[in-house]
Amino acid sequence: MSLTHSHNRSFTDSHVRLEEGGWARETTIRELPTSKELAGVNMRLGPGVYRELHWHSESEWAYIIAGTARISVLDLEGGCYIDDLKEGDLWYFPTGFPHGIQGTGDEGVEFLLIFDDGNFSEDSTFLLTDYLAKTPKSVLAKNFRVDQRIFDSLSEKEKYIFQGTMPGSLEDDRKAVIPSKTRFTHRMLDQKPTKFPGGEVRITDTKNFPVSKTTAAAHVTIMPGGMREMHWHPNADEWSFFLKGHARVTIFAAAGRARTFNYVAGDVGIVPQNHAHYVENIGDEPVEMLEMFRAPYFEDFSTEQWLAQTPATTVAEHLNLTGFNKEKFLKSLSKDKTAVKPPLRKNKSMSDMNKALEELL
Numbered sequence: 535m536s537l538t539h540s541h542n543r544s545f546t547d548s549h550v551r552l553e554e555g556g557w558a559r560e561t562t563i564r565e566l567p568t569s570k571e572l573a574g575v576n577m578r579l580g581p582g583v584y585r586e587l588h589w590h591s592e593s594e595w596a597y598i599i600a601g602t603a604r605i606s607v608l609d610l611e612g613g614c615y616i617d618d619l620k621e622g623d624l625w626y627f628p629t630g631f632p633h634g635i636q637g638t639g640d641e642g643v644e645f646l647l648i649f650d651d652g653n654f655s656e657d658s659t660f661l662l663t664d665y666l667a668k669t670p671k672s673v674l675a676k677n678f679r680v681d682q683r684i685f686d687s688l689s690e691k692e693k694y695i696f697q698g699t700m701p702g703s704l705e706d707d708r709k710a711v712i713p714s715k716t717r718f719t720h721r722m723l724d725q726k727p728t729k730f731p732g733g734e735v736r737i738t739d740t741k742n743f744p745v746s747k748t749t750a751a752a753h754v755t756i757m758p759g760g761m762r763e764m765h766w767h768p769n770a771d772e773w774s775f776f777l778k779g780h781a782r783v784t785i786f787a788a789a790g791r792a793r794t795f796n797y798v799a800g801d802v803g804i805v806p807q808n809h810a811h812y813v814e815n816i817g818d819e820p821v822e823m824l825e826m827f828r829a830p831y832f833e834d835f836s837t838e839q840w841l842a843q844t845p846a847t848t849v850a851e852h853l854n855l856t857g858f859n860k861e862k863f864l865k866s867l868s869k870d871k872t873a874v875k876p877p878l879r880k881n882k883s884m885s886d887m888n889k890a891l892e893e894l895l
């Protein structure tokens with residue numbers, strides 16, 4: 535993979551499809567040529583506003599950025615799953631599963647949708663209203679066993695995003711259906727994080743969210759001055775989304791090539807499979823980001839763990855290390871992954887190491 539293609543983009547550069555009570559904008563292979571495995575849609579629905587009942591060929595994974603929503607989905611056994619979601623919650627709908635979303639609360643909802651094909655288009659999903667409008671009313675009457683005049687008020691074209699009334703209690707909605715045995719939602723931010731000196735990580739994949747077979751994700755928080763360590767992903771491209779803060783990402787693409795990109799909230803980055811990279815927090819606030827993959831599991835290789843788990847002489851000879859520097863470096867290596875590194879402490883800086891070396895000599 536060459537780095538001549540762009541690897542970053544902001545949703546604010548995308549065309550906004552503005553509808554009654556909401557909007558949607560896409561980052562797909564058309565907007566970002568490296569977005570091959572996954573496509574993203576950023577959507578907002580006001581209070582009571584629907585993203586209409588629909589289905590599509592791609593699976594759908596979603597993360598709530600702000601606000602609250604109610605979702606419903608039908609499974610293959612005829613079970614219905616309904617849930618209320620808040621910031622940091624996820625849903626996953628497998629290919630073809632019909633579903634709908636409605637903004638709730640005082641603010642409605644904003645979320646990130648991830649589809650498991652870079653070619654996905656939000657404008658070509660199968661919409662209930664479009665479907666019924668394209669079916670003769672006599673057929674609808676035969677199918678639903680009612681008088682065809684029932685369908686006189688159907689929309690002639692799709693509704694897509696439109697204002698509805700606020701839903702009632704979740705309990706009442708759930709009582710009215712035969713419940714699904716599958717869990718289609720997950721509270722990602724409520725997960726106990728893995729804490730590191732420079733931040734924390736929450737991983738959600740089929741180990742803790744079994745339905746999400748084609749999308750794995752990590753939610754990463756990096757403290758100011760900290761760094762998501764040098765690493766790469768052996769199983770998929772990374773589709774990164776920045777939720778908060780100011781970040782700088784450097785990608786190593788082999789053959790002497792590396793490139794650096796800056797990101798702010800709302801930006802999307804792509805890191806091709808096996809390309810090594812690191813993420814620095816270059817601002818004063820924590821960086822919050824999502825790493826997403828078209829894969830059943832989250833997988834990464836840590837550069838430090840690799841060197842820590844390689845015979846010491848081999849490492850020293852590759853890095854041309856001898857004497858004090860060799861001892862110091864080999865001793866510093868951790869066999870455990872430190873996914874997020876803290877800012878460098880003063881007494882560990884290179885200049886201090888050199889000073890200590892000079893004293894020794």
Ligand code: MN
Nearest residue numbers: 588589590594
């Ligand atoms: Mn959908």
Ligand code: MN
Nearest residue numbers: 767772811825
């Ligand atoms: Mn990564």
